[in-house]
Amino acid sequence: MSQESSRQSVSSAEETSDNNFTNHAHAIHVRNAPSVLSKEAPPESYRGFLNLAMLILAANNLRLIIENFLKYGFLLSTPGTIAAPYDYTCLMICFLVLPLHIIFAFYIEKITIRPFLNEIKLAKKEGKEPTITPKIKSINKRAGILHTVNITFILLFPSAVSYFIIFHPFLGSIALFNGLALFFKLISYAFVNRDLRLSQLIGGISSSSKEETKIPIIDVYSVQYPNNITLKDLFYFWFAPTLCYQPSYPRSPDRFRPGFFLKRCGEIAIACTMMYFLVEQYANPTLRNSLRAIDELSLVSIVERVLKLSTISLAIWLLMFYAVFHSTLNLLAEVLRFGDRSFYLAWWNSGSLGTYWRLWNRPVYQWFKRHVYLPLVDNGVSPRVASFIVFTLSAAFHEFLIGIPTHSLKGFAFVGMMSQIPLIEMTKPLEKWRGKGSTFGNVIFWMSFCLVGQPAAILLYYYQWNMTHQI
Amino acid sequence: MSQESSRQSVSSAEETSDNNFTNHAHAIHVRNAPSVLSKEAPPESYRGFLNLAMLILAANNLRLIIENFLKYGFLLSTPGTIAAPYDYTCLMICFLVLPLHIIFAFYIEKITIRPFLNEIKLAKKEGKEPTITPKIKSINKRAGILHTVNITFILLFPSAVSYFIIFHPFLGSIALFNGLALFFKLISYAFVNRDLRLSQLIGGISSSSKEETKIPIIDVYSVQYPNNITLKDLFYFWFAPTLCYQPSYPRSPDRFRPGFFLKRCGEIAIACTMMYFLVEQYANPTLRNSLRAIDELSLVSIVERVLKLSTISLAIWLLMFYAVFHSTLNLLAEVLRFGDRSFYLAWWNSGSLGTYWRLWNRPVYQWFKRHVYLPLVDNGVSPRVASFIVFTLSAAFHEFLIGIPTHSLKGFAFVGMMSQIPLIEMTKPLEKWRGKGSTFGNVIFWMSFCLVGQPAAILLYYYQWNMTHQI
Numbered sequence: 015m016s017q018e019s020s021r022q023s024v025s026s027a028e029e030t031s032d033n034n035f036t037n038h039a040h041a042i043h044v045r046n047a048p049s050v051l052s053k054e055a056p057p058e059s060y061r062g063f064l065n066l067a068m069l070i071l072a073a074n075n076l077r078l079i080i081e082n083f084l085k086y087g088f089l090l091s092t093p094g095t096i097a098a099p100y101d102y103t104c105l106m107i108c109f110l111v112l113p114l115h116i117i118f119a120f121y122i123e124k125i126t127i128r129p130f131l132n133e134i135k136l137a138k139k140e141g142k143e144p145t146i147t148p149k150i151k152s153i154n155k156r157a158g159i160l161h162t163v164n165i166t167f168i169l170l171f172p173s174a175v176s177y178f179i180i181f182h183p184f185l186g187s188i189a190l191f192n193g194l195a196l197f198f199k200l201i202s203y204a205f206v207n208r209d210l211r212l213s214q215l216i217g218g219i220s221s222s223s224k225e226e227t228k229i230p231i232i233d234v235y236s237v238q239y240p241n242n243i244t245l246k247d248l249f250y251f252w253f254a255p256t257l258c259y260q261p262s263y264p265r266s267p268d269r270f271r272p273g274f275f276l277k278r279c280g281e282i283a284i285a286c287t288m289m290y291f292l293v294e295q296y297a298n299p300t301l302r303n304s305l306r307a308i309d310e311l312s313l314v315s316i317v318e319r320v321l322k323l324s325t326i327s328l329a330i331w332l333l334m335f336y337a338v339f340h341s342t343l344n345l346l347a348e349v350l351r352f353g354d355r356s357f358y359l360a361w362w363n364s365g366s367l368g369t370y371w372r373l374w375n376r377p378v379y380q381w382f383k384r385h386v387y388l389p390l391v392d393n394g395v396s397p398r399v400a401s402f403i404v405f406t407l408s409a410a411f412h413e414f415l416i417g418i419p420t421h422s423l424k425g426f427a428f429v430g431m432m433s434q435i436p437l438i439e440m441t442k443p444l445e446k447w448r449g450k451g452s453t454f455g456n457v458i459f460w461m462s463f464c465l466v467g468q469p470a471a472i473l474l475y476y477y478q479w480n481m482t483h484q485i
Numbered sequence: 486m487s488q489e490s491s492r493q494s495v496s497s498a499e500e501t502s503d504n505n506f507t508n509h510a511h512a513i514h515v516r517n518a519p520s521v522l523s524k525e526a527p528p529e530s531y532r533g534f535l536n537l538a539m540l541i542l543a544a545n546n547l548r549l550i551i552e553n554f555l556k557y558g559f560l561l562s563t564p565g566t567i568a569a570p571y572d573y574t575c576l577m578i579c580f581l582v583l584p585l586h587i588i589f590a591f592y593i594e595k596i597t598i599r600p601f602l603n604e605i606k607l608a609k610k611e612g613k614e615p616t617i618t619p620k621i622k623s624i625n626k627r628a629g630i631l632h633t634v635n636i637t638f639i640l641l642f643p644s645a646v647s648y649f650i651i652f653h654p655f656l657g658s659i660a661l662f663n664g665l666a667l668f669f670k671l672i673s674y675a676f677v678n679r680d681l682r683l684s685q686l687i688g689g690i691s692s693s694s695k696e697e698t699k700i701p702i703i704d705v706y707s708v709q710y711p712n713n714i715t716l717k718d719l720f721y722f723w724f725a726p727t728l729c730y731q732p733s734y735p736r737s738p739d740r741f742r743p744g745f746f747l748k749r750c751g752e753i754a755i756a757c758t759m760m761y762f763l764v765e766q767y768a769n770p771t772l773r774n775s776l777r778a779i780d781e782l783s784l785v786s787i788v789e790r791v792l793k794l795s796t797i798s799l800a801i802w803l804l805m806f807y808a809v810f811h812s813t814l815n816l817l818a819e820v821l822r823f824g825d826r827s828f829y830l831a832w833w834n835s836g837s838l839g840t841y842w843r844l845w846n847r848p849v850y851q852w853f854k855r856h857v858y859l860p861l862v863d864n865g866v867s868p869r870v871a872s873f874i875v876f877t878l879s880a881a882f883h884e885f886l887i888g889i890p891t892h893s894l895k896g897f898a899f900v901g902m903m904s905q906i907p908l909i910e911m912t913k914p915l916e917k918w919r920g921k922g923s924t925f926g927n928v929i930f931w932m933s934f935c936l937v938g939q940p941a942a943i944l945l946y947y948y949q950w951n952m953t954h955q956i
Contacts (some may be wrong), residue, residue, distance in 0.1 A: 038676035038859045039684065041705045042729040042851045046737055046824035050831050051811050062833030064535075065927045066935070070796055071538055074545050077792035080785060205509035213510065234512045259511040266517055314551060322550035325541055346623050353517035361523050362533030380513050389508045456536045464537070 040203060075325070082296060089295050097182035108172045108189040112196055112252075115168050119200050120248050122160045123207050127240040129153050130211055132351050144215045154208055161204040168197045169414075177418045183479070188417030198381050199251060202259040205385055208259065210239035235261040254352050255343035257381040264353035271348060278345040285337035289330050296326045301476045308477050316473075323469035331468060339375070365455030366441035367434060367462060382408065405435055422478045430471055437462055546796070553767060560766050567655035575651050579643045579660040581724075583667055586639050590671050591719050593631045594678050598711045600624050601682055615686045625679055632675040639668045640885075648889045652951070657890030665886060669852050670722060673730040676856055681710035681732065706732040716910060725823050726814035728852040735824035742819060751818040756808035760801050767797045772947045779948050789942075796942035810846070836926030837912035838905060838933060853879065876906050893949045901942055908933055 048055040053291050130153055138145040172193035176186030205225035235242075242261035251259055307315035335358075343357045372379055382404045388399040409431030417423040441462075444455045519526040570804045601624055608615040640954035647657030706713075713732035722730055771793050778786035806829075832844035843850055853875045861871040880902030888894040912933075915926045 037680070037863055038673070038856055039680035040855065041731055042855055043727060043731060043734050043825035046735050047827045049811055049815055049826045049828055052815070052826070053809070059834055061924075061926050062831070062835065065924060066799075066833070067542055068538060069928060069931050070799070071542050071545070073792050073795055074542070077789055080789040080792070084785060084789065085487070127530050184850065195920055202509070209508070209510035234515065260512055260514060263514050264517050281907050314555060318548055318551040318555065321544050321551070324544055328537075328541070335705060336522070340520055344520055344523070354514035355520045355523070356518045360529050360533070362537070364533065384511065384513055385509055392508055395574060420887055453532075453536060456533050460533070460537050460540050 015117050028136075035180065036200055049368060078325075082299070086295070086299055089298065090291065097180075097185050101180045101182050101185045105185050105189050108175055109192065111171055112168070112192065115164055115196060115200065116248055116252055117245070118164050119161065119203060120243070120245050122157055122164065123203075123243045125152055126157045126211075127243060131240070134214065146212065146215065150211075150215075154211070159209065161200065165197055165200050165204070168193050168200065173414070173418050177421060180419070183419040183421075187415060190415055190418060194411065195257065196252065197258065198257040198378075201249065202257060202381060202385060203248065206259045207239070207243070210242075237261040250350060253345045253346055254350055255355075255377065256356060257377045257382055266347070266351045266353045266355075267320070270351065273343060275348050278341045278348070281341040282337050282345070285333045285341065288339050289333045289337070292326060292330050292333070297323070297330065297472075300326060301473070304473060305477065305480060308473070320469045320473065323345075323472060324464065327469045327472055328464045331464070335374070343377075363456060364459045365452050366444060367459055368437065368438040370459055370463065371434065371438070378408075402435065405432065416475065420475055420479055422475070422482060424478065426471060426478075430467065530655045549796075553770070557770055559768070560769065561762065568651075568656050571654045572651045572653050575646050576656050576660050579646055580663065581583060581665065582642055583639070586635055586667060586671065587719055587723055588716070589635045590632065590674060591714070591716050593628055593635065594674075596684075596713045597624055597678075599712060602711070605685065617683065617686065618624060621682075621686075625682070628679065629675065632671065636668055636671050636675070639664050639671065641927055644885070644889050648892060651890070654890040654892075658886060661886055661889060665882065666728065667723065669728040669849075670730065673728060673852060673856060674719065674722065675916065677730045677732075678710070678714070681713075685710055690759040721821060724847065725821055726817045726826075726828060727823070729855055730847045737818070737822045737824045737826075741822065746816060746819050749812045749819070752812040753808050753816070756804045756812065760804045760808070761795060763801050763804070768794070768801065768943075772944070773795060775944060776948065776951060779944070791940045791944065794943060795935065798940045798943055799935045802935070806845070814848075834927060835930045836923050838930055839908065839909040839913060841930055841934065842905065842909070849879075873906065876903065887946065889947055891950055892947070895949065897942065897945050897949075 050058050133147060133149050133153070134144045137147075172189040176189050180186040180189065217275065237247075239261065247261070254263065256263070300319065300377060304316070304319035304323070307319050339358045344355060346352070347355050357376050359373040359376065361370050364370040364373060386407065387400050387404050390403060391397055395403075409428045412431045413423065413425060413428035416427040417425075441455065441458060444452075499770070521529050595810065601621065604618060604620050604624070605615045643660040647660050651657040651660065657845075708718075710732065718732070725734065727734075773785070777788035778790050810829045815826060817823070818826050828847050830843050830847065835841040836845060857878065858871050859874050861874060862868055866874075880899045883902045884894065884896060884899035887898040887901040889895075912926060913928055914930060915923075
């Protein structure tokens with residue numbers, strides 16, 4: 015018992031005594047008081063227990079790291095040797111093909127400008143208001159067909175290469191991921207330029223008197239059509255951290271900050287190293303050990319494996335999220351002075367799965383909202399059906415992005431994504447009941463997404479891969 | 486992507502459009518915004534990550550429970566069979582001896598009253614102020630010697646029984662624990678009654694004019710000496726949840742609440758069951774597995790074992806704390822209508838080890854403060870030395886309480902307790918630097934006490950026990 019805070023605190027009677035005979039009899043218990051943990055006690059802080067919980071979490075994981083080391087030693091191989099050199103060559107080719115698609119998309123727009131402007135001039139010469147003539151419709155149609163062909167090949171080529179030629183799933187997904195991003199971007203590019211053209215039909219004459227024509231003027235951009243149709247503009251869009259094309263973007267006020275850039279580079283390097291380490295040292299052995307549990311269909315063992323995987327896969331997923339959505343997109347934005355950097359919002363506080371899907375991946379969310387959901391709703395489709403269509407498309411893309419590189423289009427990812435719809439419906443009343451961002455809803459969100467869903471999916475695909483390839 | 490929150494939030498331009506041709510071109514990126522995780526972003530809540538950490542903690546431990554079950558099945562034996570029937574008999578005898586000591590202590594006080602009161606009467610008859618005469622000194626001395634003999638035997642008998650006769654360490658510690666509690670109580674009883682007597686010497690005549698005599702009047706108690714010298718009063722003190730004797734205690738205002746009583750009983754039953762389960766199912770196998778690591782002196786393995794033990798020993802310790810300091814002491818207090826129930830304060834928020842030792846065990850802290858520390862300081866000993874003496878005594882009692890039942894008085898517990906002094910000195914500047922109850926200090930406290938200290942001590946004693954007994 016340390017007594018250094020000494021005398022003040024015990025009882026006032028002590029103060030007068032300095033005779034050694036009479037210290038012992040002073041009252042220690044002088045008033046009624048409940049125990050701190052009793053219901054009748056005034057509220058007390060339990061922050062210490064929170065610190066303890068965090069400490070145990072750290073200790074538990076430190077222990078697992080040591081246990082893993084004692085069991086396996088170091089498992090890392092040289093990063094470059096995970097796949098055959100042939101795979102890397104194929105990946106390179108997939109990259110090099112992409113600029114060709116971009117140049118093609120640019121020329122489609124370029125050759126559409128002249129006949130379109132001629133058509134407007136013609137109308138003006140005749141004193142008519144320029145409007146959607148059959149000629150303009152056919153111009154747009156031709157551009158649409160050419161874009162469709164171009165965009166289709168963006169996906170087809172890397173899909174074929176990574177399904178039939180590239181063996182390693184990781185390299186295959188990189189090829190597909192880049193193809194898919196450009197696929198989204200060029201769809202947006204085609205749609206936006208078509209609508210910019212159509213908005214010129216009335217914007218070229220007068221903007222104030224014609225509000226009832228239902229073709230609103232797009233005047234929020236600092237660049238007007240057709241001045242935006244340049245190769246430089248399109249290459250800027252290719253690298254820009256967005257999937258939604260705009261003739262101009264808000265630009266960051268500061269000039270390029272080398273410190274910011276280098277920090278993001280460092281983050282990417284560290285995150286990639288950590289992810290590689292986690293995959294090789296923790297995920298792989300755990301997955302290998304789980305094959306037997308799945309073979310035996312031992313439910314208790316499978317649950318144990320899923321729980322062990324959950325922490326690892328969550329750590330990898332969080333690192334991936336940070337490296338891609340914070341570091342990489344901010345790095346691109348800094349180089350390109352791209353101003354709107356809300357690539358994600360605070361999804362970690364989500365009170366329901368629906369909120370999570372709206373917040374975590376803003377580029378894809380915004381693309382689907384601008385180019386699929388709102389056009390559907392404006393054309394009279396009910397919001398619920400439009401949502402369903404968006405989710406079905408998103409599920410198809412997930413299946414595409416995971417199924418093709420792992421060479422197993424069995425629909426696991428599709429079903430996983432589609433199962434989000436009932437889950438969202440189930441967690442929606444929760445959010446209404448407990449309020450937005452309630453702890454209860456948040457815990458349900460984390461449980462359904464990160465602890466149960468992800469590791470189970472990884473196990474499934476790993477099992478599938480090993481069944482097919484018999485490593 | 487779920488879009489049900491739909492249209493309001495994207496951009497104001499959308500509101501005017503219901504023509505399907507012009508939806509795609511609307512601006513999505515309209516203003517500069519930093520990423521949420523950037524330094525330049527406004528502060529954001531990270532409560533979701535806290536929920537996630539708690540969830541992972543739960544998942545990790547659920548996984549360890551399953552792993553343990555898969556490895557060992559159920560390990561529980563019938564609780565009663567852990568020790569030999571002979572051991573239980575010895576424990577019973579140790580209990581039955583205690584009331585004899587109480588009765589003896591009562592008679593020591595009883596036979597001291599008459600000569601003492603006579604002495605006062607004599608002084609009054611002679612018109613003198615009653616003061617500390619040689620006769621009174623000798624009366625007190627005789628009482629002191631008798632008390633010393635009585636109190637020494639309280640400790641000696643259970644120590645001998647549990648060191649030489651009782652084999653099972655748990656039963657031995659129960660015998661010792663009860664003996665030690667009565668030991669503390671009767672020391673307090675002897676000292677307090679001596680000082681109450683001495684305070685009568687002046688209190689019997691006038692209390693106002695004699696402040697400079699340095700013998701202050703104890704008038705905070707509702708019972709005056711010698712009316713407190715009854716067997717009933719002493720038995721009340723025996724069962725009362727305090728180690729400090731007072732002629733009267735603050736009593737709880739409510740009458741006996743059966744609901745409160747039954748809840749505490751239920752808590753004790755549940756906590757004991759859980760502790761038993763934790764010890765048999767988790768602590769024992771972990772300890773058994775760790776013997777090899779200690780034999781091989783493999784540092785990495787020992788650290789891994791200590792970390793694995795830490796969660797288990799912490800859970801057991803917290804259950805023990807709750808069962809003893811909250812449930813049992815409150816139960817006793819409720820039956821005895823004992824009012825001052827601050828048996829512990831919020832030690833879990835401690836910012837340093839010193840604070841922890843002051844808060845977690847109030848009965849012992851108060852006893853040492855009242856009967857050792859303050860008398861020493863009042864006799865001119867410096868607070869630092871007095872603290873050191875208190876800690877040395879406390880360390881000796883720890884060694885006694887752990888070393889005797891485990892039959893190994895090697896001084897591990899003594900050294901462990903004494904090492905608290907430098908640790909307290911080291912964490913004191915921390916508390917000053919970061920403020921009381923800082924997170925940093927609190928984490929250091931938990932680390933030093935619960936994660937490193939305890940499991941290491943348990944491992945040591947377990948190893949020692951197995952070396953001696955070769956189970």
